[in-house]
Amino acid sequence: MSVATEKTAQQTAQSLTLRDLVKTYASRGRDAVTAVKGIDLDIEPGELVALLGPSGCGKTTTLRMIAGLETVTSGSIKIGDREISQLPAAKREVGVGFESYALYPPLSVRDNLLYGLKARKVKGAEQMVASISDRLEMNDLLDLRPAGLSSGQKQRVALARALVRNPPVLLLDEPLSHLDASARNRVRRELKVLQREFGYTTIVVTHDQVEALSLADRLAVMDGGVVQQFGTPDEVFDDPANLFVAGFVGEPQINVLPGVVRVDSGRARVEIGSGAGSLETAVTGVADGTHVTVGIRPQDCALSARGGDGIEATVAYFEHLLEFGLATSTVAGIEEGIVVQTPAEQTYEPEQQVTVTAAPERVYLFDKDSGERLR
Numbered sequence: 001m002s003v004a005t006e007k008t009a010q011q012t013a014q015s016l017t018l019r020d021l022v023k024t025y026a027s028r029g030r031d032a033v034t035a036v037k038g039i040d041l042d043i044e045p046g047e048l049v050a051l052l053g054p055s056g057c058g059k060t061t062t063l064r065m066i067a068g069l070e071t072v073t074s075g076s077i078k079i080g081d082r083e084i085s086q087l088p089a090a091k092r093e094v095g096v097g098f099e100s101y102a103l104y105p106p107l108s109v110r111d112n113l114l115y116g117l118k119a120r121k122v123k124g125a126e127q128m129v130a131s132i133s134d135r136l137e138m139n140d141l142l143d144l145r146p147a148g149l150s151s152g153q154k155q156r157v158a159l160a161r162a163l164v165r166n167p168p169v170l171l172l173d174e175p176l177s178h179l180d181a182s183a184r185n186r187v188r189r190e191l192k193v194l195q196r197e198f199g200y201t202t203i204v205v206t207h208d209q210v211e212a213l214s215l216a217d218r219l220a221v222m223d224g225g226v227v228q229q230f231g232t233p234d235e236v237f238d239d240p241a242n243l244f245v246a247g248f249v250g251e252p253q254i255n256v257l258p259g260v261v262r263v264d265s266g267r268a269r270v271e272i273g274s275g276a277g278s279l280e281t282a283v284t285g286v287a288d289g290t291h292v293t294v295g296i297r298p299q300d301c302a303l304s305a306r307g308g309d310g311i312e313a314t315v316a317y318f319e320h321l322l323e324f325g326l327a328t329s330t331v332a333g334i335e336e337g338i339v340v341q342t343p344a345e346q347t348y349e350p351e352q353q354v355t356v357t358a359a360p361e362r363v364y365l366f367d368k369d370s371g372e373r374l375r
């Protein structure tokens with residue numbers, strides 16, 4: 001990228017602020033659906049934020065409201081100090097990488113990419129297109145017509161088109177979903193590097209946590225039209241706000257078990273299963289005898305020979321993966337069992353008698369009914 005383009009982009013880096021943003025879809029003859037239920041987000045200039053959540057949680061609706069492709073029911077959207085929620089899409093200075101965005105069929109991919117730049121008399125447009133297509137590994141697509149492209153290729157063109165527009169705010173909806181695994185990894189890395197270089201304030205929508213964790217400066221984890229937690233990947237992984245976030249982020253999935261808190265001379269333990277034992281927890285604010293939901297990540301559990309402090313378990317199933325093993329163990333009195341991530345060099349046999357341990361600060365407790373984190 002030339003120094004000149006980098007400079008203009010850096011100068012235009014803007015914050016993006018959402019305040020109590022709501023979207024209700026009301027169509028005649030159907031029940032109204034409130035897809036987005038009051039979202040607040042403060043995105044820093046040049047920051048890359050991932051909206052992560054299951055299908056139907058309101059990610060695309062949020063992005064479309066920012067882009068101006070969907071009206072806002074209530075709330076505010078600001079780029080820098082400028083309120084944009086009532087502006088037409090074309091006046092918002094937002095680059096949109098939606099796959100469904102139409103390309104002009106009679107033009108080659110190259111001319112599609114150049115189209116907007118030439119209309120705005122942007123200097124160095126050809127160089128810019130050449131450089132971005134090089135880095136997104138799509139030089140071989142430049143002379144093709146849109147009709148001849150596969151869905152993965154269309155996706156790369158849509159991404160390139162959003163990037164060359166050089167907008168202060170860039171919105172990408174599932175930008176890599178149609179690429180095969182190896183292309184996805186490479187394009188993801190390049191996207192991150194380009195975003196850094198250009199300094200675009202960026203939102204990437206994804207339902208793929210690996211993509212979100214590897215791309216994002218911060219994640220907004222969404223469910224049911226609400227942001228459940230907004231934080232860095234480490235904050236979201238290490239300090240989940242509720243059971244939904246704990247369960248959605250992390251692979252393999254966190255163990256979720258019923259438990260009862262026992263407090264003895266100021267120290268709390270949580271009993272798991274019927275007489276299977278207990279684990280110490282760093283949680284201090286829960287009364288003796290409270291029934292809770294316990295969350296422990298497989299990465300935070302360890303197995304030792306039967307005996308000592310911890311939960312008595314029996315190995316049911318052991319998988320040797322490349323960098324670690326996974327031991328699924330049964331525990332008396334709980335249906336779910338516990339999955340433990342074990343070191344690569346260890347091997348376990350079915351029926352092996354073991355004790356599961358975990359560091360007290362990694363034993364999370366959640367309200368049995370609301371799923372809110374107890375601390």
Ligand SMILES: Nc1ncnc2c1ncn2[C@@H]1O[C@H](COP(=O)(O)OP(=O)(O)O)[C@@H](O)[C@H]1O
Nearest residue numbers: 025033035053054055056057058059060061062
């Ligand atoms: N145009 C529409 N009319 C009515 N309901 C819609 C419309 N678009 C989306 N929805 C509903 O809004 C909710 C959120 O959808 P969406 O924003 O597409 O979620 P996501 O992108 O997270 O999968 C869903 O329940 C969906 O069915």
Ligand SMILES: [Mg+2]
Nearest residue numbers: 056059060061
């Ligand atoms: Mg969507």
